[in-house]
Amino acid sequence: MMLQSPAERHEADARLQPFAGRAGFLSAGLATIVSVAFISLVVAVSIILTAKPDVAAMSVDFRVFWGAAKLAVAGEPLAALDPVRLGASHATYPDAYLPWLYPPGFLLLVTPLGLLSFSTAFLVWTAAAYAAVTLAVRPFVAGIKPVWVLLALAPAYLPTMLLGQTSLFWMAGLLAALAALRAERWILAGVLIGCLTLKPQLGLMIPFALLGLGAWRTILAAVVTTMVLLGGPTLLYGLEYWSLLKAVFVEHGDRMLYSCQSVRLMISPLYALCFYGMGPQMALPIQWGIIALMMALVVWFWRSDRAGFDVKVAVLLIAILLSAPYLWYYEGALLAAIALFLLRGGVLTTRPGHLVLLFLLWMGCGMQAINFFYDAVHQGWLGAAYIPVLLFICLGLSLQKTLATPQPVALAK
Numbered sequence: 390m391m392l393q394s395p396a397e398r399h400e401a402d403a404r405l406q407p408f409a410g411r412a413g414f415l416s417a418g419l420a421t422i423v424s425v426a427f428i429s430l431v432v433a434v435s436i437i438l439t440a441k442p443d444v445a446a447m448s449v450d451f452r453v454f455w456g457a458a459k460l461a462v463a464g465e466p467l468a469a470l471d472p473v474r475l476g477a478s479h480a481t482y483p484d485a486y487l488p489w490l491y492p493p494g495f496l497l498l499v500t501p502l503g504l505l506s507f508s509t510a511f512l513v514w515t516a517a518a519y520a521a522v523t524l525a526v527r528p529f530v531a532g533i534k535p536v537w538v539l540l541a542l543a544p545a546y547l548p549t550m551l552l553g554q555t556s557l558f559w560m561a562g563l564l565a566a567l568a569a570l571r572a573e574r575w576i577l578a579g580v581l582i583g584c585l586t587l588k589p590q591l592g593l594m595i596p597f598a599l600l601g602l603g604a605w606r607t608i609l610a611a612v613v614t615t616m617v618l619l620g621g622p623t624l625l626y627g628l629e630y631w632s633l634l635k636a637v638f639v640e641h642g643d644r645m646l647y648s649c650q651s652v653r654l655m656i657s658p659l660y661a662l663c664f665y666g667m668g669p670q671m672a673l674p675i676q677w678g679i680i681a682l683m684m685a686l687v688v689w690f691w692r693s694d695r696a697g698f699d700v701k702v703a704v705l706l707i708a709i710l711l712s713a714p715y716l717w718y719y720e721g722a723l724l725a726a727i728a729l730f731l732l733r734g735g736v737l738t739t740r741p742g743h744l745v746l747l748f749l750l751w752m753g754c755g756m757q758a759i760n761f762f763y764d765a766v767h768q769g770w771l772g773a774a775y776i777p778v779l780l781f782i783c784l785g786l787s788l789q790k791t792l793a794t795p796q797p798v799a800l801a802k
Contacts, residue, residue, distance in 0.1 A: 392571050392602075393698035401699050401733040402531035413535030417542075424542040427758070428515060428550050436508040445480040446507040450719075451553025452479040453487050455510050458503030461496055466626050469496060470633035479507075486644065488637050493622035493630050495587040511553055518550070518557040522722075525561035528568040529729060536729075543725035545753025548718045551761065556722040559588050563595075564726065567702055570607065579607040583614025590715065594708045597684050598701070601691030645715060653768040656754060657716035661773040676714050683708035686784070695794040699734035700787055703727055707784050711777065718772050721754035731783060736790045749779055 393401070408416075435447040446452040456479035457469035468474040469489040476483030489496075502510040523541040530536040549556040562585050569578035582599075585592050599608050623630060645652070652660060658679050662672035690696045690704045706727045710716060728737070728750035737743040757771045 391573070392701075397697055398571075401697070401735075404733055404735060404738075405531045405533050405536050407739045408536050408539070409533045413533070413539070417535040417538035420539055420542045420544070423544065424547070424550075427547055428519075431551055432508075432512055432515060435511050439506065439508045447511070448481050448485075449511075449552045450487065451511055451514060452481050452507070453489060454499045454514075454553070455479060455502055455507055457489050457496055458499045458501070458510075460503070461500040462503035466493075466496055466500075467630060467633060470630070470637055472637075488641055490590075490634075490637060490641060491588065492586070492619060492634070493626045494618040497622045497625065498587060514553055515550060518561075521561035522546070522557045522564075525564035525568075526726070526729070528571075529564070529733065539751065540725060540729055543722075543751050543753065544755025544758075545725040545751060546722050547755045547758035548753075549720075549722050551758045552719055554717075554719040555588050556719050559585060559591060560722055560726060570602075570604070571698060575604060575606040576610045578604070579610025579612075580614045582607065582611040583618060586615045586618060591709050591713060591720065593680075594683060594687050594705055594712055597687040598691045598705050601688040603692075654718045654757065654772065655716060656710075656718050656721055656772045656776045657714055658711060658777045659714045660716070661777045664769045664773045673714070680712045680714075683712040686788075690787075690791065693791060694797050696787075696791045697734050697794075699730045700736060700791060703730035703734055703736065704784065704787050706730065707780050707787070711780050711784070718754035718757050718768075721772070721776065724750045724753035724776070727780075727783065731787070734787070734790070736783070736786050746779070746783065749775075750783070 407413075431449075435449075438444050438447050446455060453475065456475050457466075459478050460466060460468045460474065465474075468478070472486065472488050473483075475489055476485070476487075502514065505513065519541070523537075526540040527537060530540060546557060548554070562581055566578045566581035566585070569575075569581060582592075582595055585595070596608070596611075599611070652663075657676070659669075659672050659676040662675060663669055687705055687708045691701050696704070706723050710720065710723055710727075713720070728747045731737040731750075732747060737747055754772050754776070757768050760766055760768060760771055
């Protein structure tokens with residue numbers, strides 16, 4: 390079972406060549422300046438703020454990871470699941486509702502951060518995230534340095550860097566798994582996919598892709614890895630961890646559903662419908678319908694001989710975003726990867742209209758991160774208002790491209 394022949398890979402790589410020229414280098418240079426300046430500003434602010442004796446952490450999501458890590462280092466890992474104890478551990482807007490929503494394996498992973506000061510931990514986390522995504526995109530950029538830089542420093546990553554979120558680590562793990570699949574390293578791909586369950590919220594569509602592909606060794610390896618990552622830390626923290634986590638999830642789900650019309654930084658179809666005025670009780674069934682549709686499409690694309698490997702990947706990434714009811718703007722980091730695979734798959738080209746789509750995907754929710762400092766525009770207009778529509782357009786183009794591709798003819802032996 391070959392996902393991409395050498396000839397198909399060469400053809401996909403050749404589609405990136407238009408970005409190897411002067412315009413590509415200029416764009417990569419601009420992306421470097423903007424991203425490095427933005428992240429340097431955020432890290433510098435964290436260092437300056439936490440230098441004050443009465444400020445333990447900066448008011449970003451990373452304080453939840455750092456606070457939970459501090460509790461684990463202090464021998465109280467279950468306290469991370471108590472919003473009051475968690476808020477007290479980072480002591481920065483402790484009354485703000487920012488719960489711990491992760492399995493025990495993730496808590497074990499971040500625990501070493503509790504040994505560091507907030508600013509040092511934030512710097513290490515940020516550097517590691519950039520390193521991870523830089524390495525992960527490398528197998529897919531055909532050795533073209535401007536494309537590599539554009540994918541390593543895309544504006545779509547600015548929200549996750551602003552908040553210190555996990556999106557780039559998750560995306561890097563998924564891209565590494567996809568590279569392993571393309572190389573027919575089925576067991577390694579399964580191990581990497583299993584590691585993604587450390588943040589399981591975005592992984593719903595991956596099993597359907599593997600089922601469509603019939604990658605049974607990969608599925609088995611993913612299941613075994615998941616069991617190890619769930620079982621080992623559970624033995625360490627105890628079964629009580631799961632009952633506490635369930636209670637947090639129930640409360641969090643109720644809060645998010647009934648506040649969707651006031652949330653400004655969500656980008657899922659559910660929140661787009663609420664942004665345009667639909668009530669959550671009407672929008673939720675539509676979201677469930679979208680989830681069912683995405684499941685069917687992912688299986689179909691990954692079974693189809695007409696869809697090339699890069700188109701399969703693009704559809705999987707699109708389905709991941711469209712199927713997630715709970716989707717904050719920092720998860721829009723995946724939009725930059727969607728742009729890459731749509732270009733590699735020939736769904737988008739260098740035609741003017743397609744370049745606009747590529748640019749919007751590459752930007753992702755970057756403008757929302759910049760607008761965070763100025764609040765010049767309602768954040769919904771920079772995210773939920775158009776991103777689901779953009780994704781559906783790209784999905785439609787992928788379907789059109791695949792249906793227009795002739796069915797391969799099996800050669801007689």
